[in-house]
Amino acid sequence: MSVVYAILAIGGLAATFGLILGFAAQRFRVEADPVVDQIDALLPQTQCGQCSYPGCRPYAEAIAAGEADINRCPPGGQATVQALADLLDREPTPLEEEEQEKAVAIIDENLCIGCTLCIQACPVDAILGAAKQMHTVIEEECTGCELCIEPCPVDCIDMVPIQADITEWRWAEPAPSPIERPIHTIADGSRASD
Amino acid sequence: MHLHRFHGGLKLPDETAASTADPVLVMGVPSRLTVPLGQHIGEAAEPCVQVGDHVTKGQRIGQSKGYIAAHVHAPTSGEIIDIDLYPVPHPSGLNAPCVVIQADGRDEWGDTRMEPWLDWDTRDLRKLRQRVRDGGIVGLGGAAFPTAVKLNPRAGQRIHTLIVNGAECEPYISADDMLLRTAPEAVFEGIRIVAHLLQVERVLFAVEDNMPEAMRTLTETLPEELRGWLQLVSVPAIYPTGGERQLIKVLTGQEVPSGGLPADIGMVCHNPGTFRAICDVVIQGRPLVSRIVTVTGPGVRQPRNVEALIGTPFADVIAAAGGYADDVDRLVMGGPMMGFAVHDDAIPVIKATNCLLATRPQDTPPPGPLMPCIRCGECAAVCPAQLLPQQLYWQAKAKDFDAIQDYGLFDCIECGCCAHVCPSNIPLVQYYRYAKNEIWAREKERQKSDIARDRYEFRQERIEREEREKAERMARKKAAVKKKAADGEGDSDKQAAIQAALERARAKKAARAAEKQGGEPTATAPSGDADPGATKPSSADTPHDGDAR
Numbered sequence: 001m002s003v004v005y006a007i008l009a010i011g012g013l014a015a016t017f018g019l020i021l022g023f024a025a026q027r028f029r030v031e032a033d034p035v036v037d038q039i040d041a042l043l044p045q046t047q048c049g050q051c052s053y054p055g056c057r058p059y060a061e062a063i064a065a066g067e068a069d070i071n072r073c074p075p076g077g078q079a080t081v082q083a084l085a086d087l088l089d090r091e092p093t094p095l096e097e098e099e100q101e102k103a104v105a106i107i108d109e110n111l112c113i114g115c116t117l118c119i120q121a122c123p124v125d126a127i128l129g130a131a132k133q134m135h136t137v138i139e140e141e142c143t144g145c146e147l148c149i150e151p152c153p154v155d156c157i158d159m160v161p162i163q164a165d166i167t168e169w170r171w172a173e174p175a176p177s178p179i180e181r182p183i184h185t186i187a188d189g190s191r192a193s194d
Numbered sequence: 195m196h197l198h199r200f201h202g203g204l205k206l207p208d209e210t211a212a213s214t215a216d217p218v219l220v221m222g223v224p225s226r227l228t229v230p231l232g233q234h235i236g237e238a239a240e241p242c243v244q245v246g247d248h249v250t251k252g253q254r255i256g257q258s259k260g261y262i263a264a265h266v267h268a269p270t271s272g273e274i275i276d277i278d279l280y281p282v283p284h285p286s287g288l289n290a291p292c293v294v295i296q297a298d299g300r301d302e303w304g305d306t307r308m309e310p311w312l313d314w315d316t317r318d319l320r321k322l323r324q325r326v327r328d329g330g331i332v333g334l335g336g337a338a339f340p341t342a343v344k345l346n347p348r349a350g351q352r353i354h355t356l357i358v359n360g361a362e363c364e365p366y367i368s369a370d371d372m373l374l375r376t377a378p379e380a381v382f383e384g385i386r387i388v389a390h391l392l393q394v395e396r397v398l399f400a401v402e403d404n405m406p407e408a409m410r411t412l413t414e415t416l417p418e419e420l421r422g423w424l425q426l427v428s429v430p431a432i433y434p435t436g437g438e439r440q441l442i443k444v445l446t447g448q449e450v451p452s453g454g455l456p457a458d459i460g461m462v463c464h465n466p467g468t469f470r471a472i473c474d475v476v477i478q479g480r481p482l483v484s485r486i487v488t489v490t491g492p493g494v495r496q497p498r499n500v501e502a503l504i505g506t507p508f509a510d511v512i513a514a515a516g517g518y519a520d521d522v523d524r525l526v527m528g529g530p531m532m533g534f535a536v537h538d539d540a541i542p543v544i545k546a547t548n549c550l551l552a553t554r555p556q557d558t559p560p561p562g563p564l565m566p567c568i569r570c571g572e573c574a575a576v577c578p579a580q581l582l583p584q585q586l587y588w589q590a591k592a593k594d595f596d597a598i599q600d601y602g603l604f605d606c607i608e609c610g611c612c613a614h615v616c617p618s619n620i621p622l623v624q625y626y627r628y629a630k631n632e633i634w635a636r637e638k639e640r641q642k643s644d645i646a647r648d649r650y651e652f653r654q655e656r657i658e659r660e661e662r663e664k665a666e667r668m669a670r671k672k673a674a675v676k677k678k679a680a681d682g683e684g685d686s687d688k689q690a691a692i693q694a695a696l697e698r699a700r701a702k703k704a705a706r707a708a709e710k711q712g713g714e715p716t717a718t719a720p721s722g723d724a725d726p727g728a729t730k731p732s733s734a735d736t737p738h739d740g741d742a743r
Contacts, residue, residue, distance in 0.1 A: 166290045169284075173628045
C-alpha cells in the first residue's frame with residue numbers, strides 16, 4: 001500500500017512542477033536569440049563580408065545556428081576567435097586567413113570622377129560626396145572593409161595602414177622565458193647554435 | 195605626530211648625496227628649443243602660433259583642448275621655425291608634434307605677460323583657478339597631471355586636508371630636496387594660495403627623513419600666516435612613500451578607495467615644485483616655462499640639479515652637469531625604478547622631466563636569466579598597493595583581461611617593487627603595462643565597433659525605408675492612372691484640348707492657304723499648356739514643342 005502512496009506523491013510532485021515549468025516556458029519566453037546579440041557584440045563590425053556572409057550580423061546568426069566556424073573574421077583576428085571560443089565554449093581554431101592590418105580607405109581626390117559608386121558600396125556611410133562632385137572618406141568612421149575599392153572605375157581608392165602615433169602606442173607583451181617556450185623551439189635553437 | 199605604515203615597500207639605498215652638493219644651477223637659454231605640445235596627462239594642446247611668428251617669453255603657443263589638458267607656453271623669446279613631429283621623451287621613442295623656437299637671446303617678456311597679482315587673496319576664487327589653468331601648470335612630481343583639475347573639487351566634495359608631497363619619488367632624485375633648500379618662500383606662498391583656493395582646514399607638509407637640510411630650512415622660514423595649521427612631518431624614506439596613496443596612508447592612516455581619488459576622502463596632494471609654479475603664475479604672472487631637473491648617476495661627471503627651460507635638449511642639461519663619464523651607456527628619464535631609457539639626447543626637457551639618470555654598464559648589469567615563477571610570494575609582500583602581483587602576472591600571460599581587472603590591475607602604480615625582488619627576474623611591471631594598454635585598446639575598439647554597428651544598422655534601415663517609399667509611390671501612381679482611365683474624365687479633357695488645338699491648326703492652315711501671302715504670326719500655345727493633367731511628364735513634351743532648339 002505504501003508503495004502506491006509513494007508513487008502518487010512523486011507523481012503528483014512531477015505533475016505540479018511540470019505544469020509550473022511549462023507555464024514559465026510560455027510566459028517568460030525570450031523572443032530574440034540573445035546568443036546572436038552576444039556574438040555580434042564581439043565581432044569588429046567592419047561589415048566587410050570576408051566571412052562570406054553579407055555583414056557581421058548575418059555571420060553572427062550563422063555562427064549561432066552552427067552553420068559557420070568561428071575563425072572566419074580576418075579583421076577581428078585571433079583575439080576575436082578566442083573571445084568567440086570563450087563565449088560559445090568551443091575550441092579556438094586558428095584563423096582561416098591572415099590577420100588583417102588596420103587600415104583606412106583614402107580617395108585620391110585628383111583622380112576621383114564623382115561617380116558615387118563607392119558611396120553606395122560603403123556599409124557605414126563613411127564616404128561623403130555627390131554625383132560629379134569629388135568624394136572623400138570620413139576617416140574616423142571608416143572601418144577598413146575595402147568594399148569601396150572594387151566598384152571604383154578609376155581605381156582611385158587606396159587602403160592606408162593606420163600609422164602608429166604616440167597616442168596609439170602600446171607596451172608590447174614581454175617575451176616568455178626560454179624555459180617556458182615549447183620544447184621544440186629550444187631544440188631548434190640548440191641545433192642552430194651547434 | 196603618529197605616523198602609519200603602508201603595506202610593503204622597499205628600503206633602497208640613498209643616492210642623493212652626489213647631486214645635492216652643489217646649489218641649483220640656473221641654465222641659460224639654448225639657441226634652439228623644441229617644445230612638445232603634449233607634455234601632460236590628457237590630450238595634447240593645439241598650436242596657436244604659425245611658423246615665422248615671433249613669440250615672446252611666456253606667450254601661449256599651444257592651446258589646450260578639453261578639461262584635462264594644459265596650455266603650452268614659449269620658454270623664451272624668438273622665432274617659430276617649425277611645427278612638426280620631433281622625438282620626445284616617451285618610452286615608445288616615437289615622434290610627436292612640437293613647436294621649435296629659434297631663440298633670439300633677448301629672453302624678453304612681451305606685453306602678453308599676465309599681470310602680477312600681489313593681492314591674490316582678494317581675488318575671486320574662480321579667477322584664481324583660471325590663472326593656474328592659464329599658466330599651463332601640471333604636477334611636477336613626474337606624472338604631469340593638470341593642476342587646475344585638482345584645484346576644482348567636484349560639487350559636494352569638501353577638501354579638508356592639503357598634503358605637500360616632499361617625499362622624493364625615487365632614489366637618486368633630489369629635485370624637491372634642492373627646491374626646498376633654495377626657494378622655500380615660494381613654496382610656502384604657493385601653499386597659501388592653494389589652501390585659500392580649497393578652503394582647507396590643515397596642511398600636512400611631508401619631508402623624507404633623509405632630507406635634514408631641507409627640513410631645517412623649512413622650519414626656519416615657515417611664515418607667520420601658516421604657523422598653527424601647517425604641520426611639518428618627517429616621514430621615513432621607504433620607497434614608494436612619494437606615491438600619493440602611500441603618503442596619505444603614512445600621514446593619516448586612511449586609504450584612498452580603489453578606483454577613487456584622494457579628493458574622495460577630502461584630501462589633495464601636490465608636489466612642492468607645483469606649489470612654486472602656482473606661486474610664480476599668480477604672484478608674478480609667470481607661466482610654467484622651466485623646472486628643476488636632477489642630473490645624476492655615475493654616468494655624469496658632476497651630478498647636480500639644474501633649472502632648465504622647457505624645450506632644452508637633454509645634451510645641454512648633461513653638459514651643465516660636467517658632461518658624460520667616459521663609459522656611459524644608458525640615459526634614463528625619471529628615476530631608476532620607474533624611469534625609461536631614451537636613445538637620443540637631442541630630445542627636450544618637458545614638464546614631466548624630474549630627473550636624468552646616466553649609468554655605466556657596470557651600474558645596470560643585465561638581469562639574470564628569466565625563469566618561471568615559483569610562487570614564492572615575495573612580490574605580494576612588497577606590493578605597496580596590496581595586490582597579488584603573481585596572480586596579475588599569470589592573468590596577463592593568459593590574456594584573461596576580465597579576471598586581471600577583478601584582481602585590481604588598475605590599482606597598480608607600476609612602482610616596480612615586485613619586479614625588483616623577483617628571484618626569477620620576471621619583468622612583472624612590463625606585463626601590467628601590457629595588460630593595461632591592451633584593456634584600453636580593446637575598450638576603444640569596442641566603442642568604435644559600436645559606432646560602426648549603429649551606422650550600419652541605420653544605413654540598412656534607410657535603404658529599406660527608401661525602397662518601401664519607392665514601392666509606395668509607384669503603387670500610388672499606378673492607382674491614380676488606373677483611376678483616371680476608369681473615370682475617363684481626365685482623358686476626355688485632354689482629348690478635347692488636343693481636338694481644339696488640331697482645330698486651331700487646321701483653321702490656321704486653311705486661312706494661310708486661303709490668303710497665300712499675308713501670314714500673320716499668331717503664336718498659339720502648344721497643347722501641353724492647356725492640359726492640367728499632364729504637368730508631370732512635361733519634360734517629355736519639350737522635344738515635341740521644339741521651342742528649346
